[in-house]
Amino acid sequence: MSAGSPRAVRWLALAATPTFAAMAVVTCVQAADLSIMLCSTRHGASPLDGMVAMYLLMSGFHAGPWLRLSSRRRLSSH
Numbered sequence: 343m344s345a346g347s348p349r350a351v352r353w354l355a356l357a358a359t360p361t362f363a364a365m366a367v368v369t370c371v372q373a374a375d376l377s378i379m380l381c382s383t384r385h386g387a388s389p390l391d392g393m394v395a396m397y398l399l400m401s402g403f404h405a406g407p408w409l410r411l412s413s414r415r416r417l418s419s420h
Contacts, residue, residue: 366397
């Protein structure tokens with residue numbers, strides 16, 4: 343069984359951070375919706391609780407490929 347091409351693996355690794363960041367934004371916007379907040383068991387809860395925080399953490403944990411790409415570009419520009 344093949345693990346996939348190295349190029350596809352690199353692109354997939356780069357896709358994780360923006361995907362999790364977008365999921366955090368969408369979840370936060372949905373949580374701010376009044377109809378969702380009315381159904382919540384915790385009135386006045388911060389939209390940064392729960393899933394939004396988890397998505398932001400996952401985005402940070404998967405930032406490694408972006409940091410490596412950024413450092414390579416800086417080194418090659420000097």
